[in-house]
Amino acid sequence: MPNPSPRQQTRLHAQPSISADRLVLLPSDFRLGVSTAAYQIEGAAREEGRGPSIWDSFAHTPGLTANGDHGDVACDHYHRWRDDLDLMVDLGIREYRLSVSWSRLQPSGQGELNPEAVVFYRALLEGMRERGIRPLVTLYHWDLPQPLEDAGGWPVRVTAERFADYAARTVGALGDLAEDWITLNEPWCSAFLGYHTGAHAPGRRDWGAAIAAAHHLNLAHGLAVAVIRAELPGARVGIANIVTDIRPRTDSLDDLAAAERLDAASNRVFLDPVYLGDYSEQVRRLLGADGLDAVIRPGDLDVIAAPTDFAGINHYQRVIARHDDDDAGPLRVREEPAEPATTSFGWSVIPASLTAVLMRVSREFTSLPLLITENGASYHDYLDPDGDVVDLDRVSYLRGYLDAVVTAVEQGADVRGYYAWSFLDNFEWAEGYGKRFGMVFVDYATQRRIPKLSAHWYRRLISERMSQLEPIGVKR
Known part of the structure; x- marks a missing residue:
């Protein structure tokens, strides 16, 4: 077990947990886990039949990612997954949200699955089962096979149909090893x-x-x-949407309208049809004439609103919206970071924003159980002279945001889980390797994994939570 170093141990003792009388308010089946994504950690970009995704093409185009970074190796999880799962167990983590790679499983975006990819993912999921780790599997975390982009990408309808075929084949191949599935991660970003x-x-x-x-x-x-329902009738299925807490800069009519427009194009365009069965008046007024009305076909909205089992919520920040007619894009909105903006991304750290988002989704959109499928922060983490990573900012962040979850539960939100982003430092998309979100530090030169103080804090929190449940015989 990767025990804290003496220095980390001293710091850990000084970091309060969430109080027992707060933790006990969470549902007995509440999940405390971690998240990752395939392209960000797997590497092995050209091994065993994997084809190029849009992220391979993008990252290898000069000038598009920080320092020209790409995911060819990333965290080398493809070869190190056994050790990574063992580390998860050592850190007390038994809930893991991962994604499978479309470009690895179906390199051309159509047809039979790549058998070597199926072997890999079956071994990974079986390894999780052997270690008592429950998977939450995301089918799409942005790695569209390049051949589908060459044929038009997500702006063309056939890509949605290709995705359904990929989903059916993947769940058919892996569904005996996983009950919980997420269709898409953050379609707003895509x-x-x-x-x-x-x-x-x-x-x-x-x-x-x-x-x-x-x-x-x-x-x-x-x-x-x-x-998925057809292939695996007992599956639990949802989608993970990023939901941002958007506030107007002032109470002026212009800024209030700007915040509404930004909300429509960021949150409502995805939440409305999935949970309410149609695009709202705000969304149609904003996007209809620019192309939305032209692509909606009869029956689409019924398909989109198919009943799901949970609502995945990714949340990172509050943003401030102000009206701007000058060079602010088609929305005429200028976005500004809310204060305090203290992460290395310049994102706000306002735990009450997570409470607000959870309450809004549960009151305005759905009564489904909510899973926080991503929440986390990047900081300027480094190895100190003792070889430790003492990330006090992240410990404070996790404590604040998890307490905000308890507050939402107190106020009536049906929240069933929290998956911290992320288990490992990883390839942070266009930002390359300069942004570290992980609870575990990755030395990319050696691929050594070093649990940060936050990982030990999270292990203690999970242990405290489990000790609350043991006297009443609650099991996962």
Whole structure:
């Protein structure tokens, strides 16, 4: 077991946990876990039949990622997964949200699955089962096979249909080893960062294409739910949407309208059709004439609104919106970071924002159980002279945001789990390896894993939570 160093132990004793009288308010089946994504950790980019994804193409294009970083090796999890799962067990982690790679499983984006990829993922899931780790499997975390992008990508309808086929084949091949499935991770990022701003793969800058992509991603989710139900009738299925806490800069009518527009194009365009069965008036007024109305076909909304079993919520920050007619894009909104913006990304650290998001989703959109499928912060982590990573900021962050979850439960939200982002430091997309979100430090030159103070704090929290449940005989 990777015990804290003497220095870490001293610091750990000085870091309070969440009080027992707060922890006990969580449901007895509440999950405390961690998250990762395939392209960010696996590496082995050209091994055993894996094909290129849009992120391989994007990251290997000069100037698009920090320092030209890419995921060819990343954390080398493809070869080190056994040790990584053992480390999870040592840290008390028994709930793990991972993604499988579309470009590894189905390199061309259609047809039979790559048998070597199936062997890999079956071994990984079997290894989790052997260690008592429950998987929450995400089918799509942004690694669209490049051949599908070459054929038009998410702005064209056929990509949603290809995704449904991939989902059916993957669940058919792996479904005996996992009951819990997420269709898509953060379709907002795939649509608007990928096709509007160009900040993410595939790096296109076309507002209309982004809107079409948003609808087809929603459609892909609904189609996938149907095929997962058919392949694995007992599966629990949901989607993980990023939900941002958006506030107007002032109470002026202009700023209030700007915040509403940003909310419509960030949150509502994905939450409305999945949970309420239609795009809201705000979304249609904002996006309809720019392409949304043109891509909606009869029956689409019924498909998108297929019943799910939980709502996945990714949350990172509060942003401030102000009206801006000058050079602010089609929304005429200027986004500003809320204060305090203290992460290395310049994102806000406001735990009450997570409470607000959970309450909003549970009151306005769905009564489904909520899973926080991602929440975390990047800091300027480093190995000190003793070889430790004493990430006090992250400990404080986790304590604050987990307490915010308890507050939401107190206020009536049905929250059933929290998956911290992330288990390992990893390839942080366009930011490369300069942003560290992990509870475990990765020395990329040697691939050595070093649990940070936050990992030991989280292990203690999980242990305290389990000790609360043992007297009443609660099991996972």
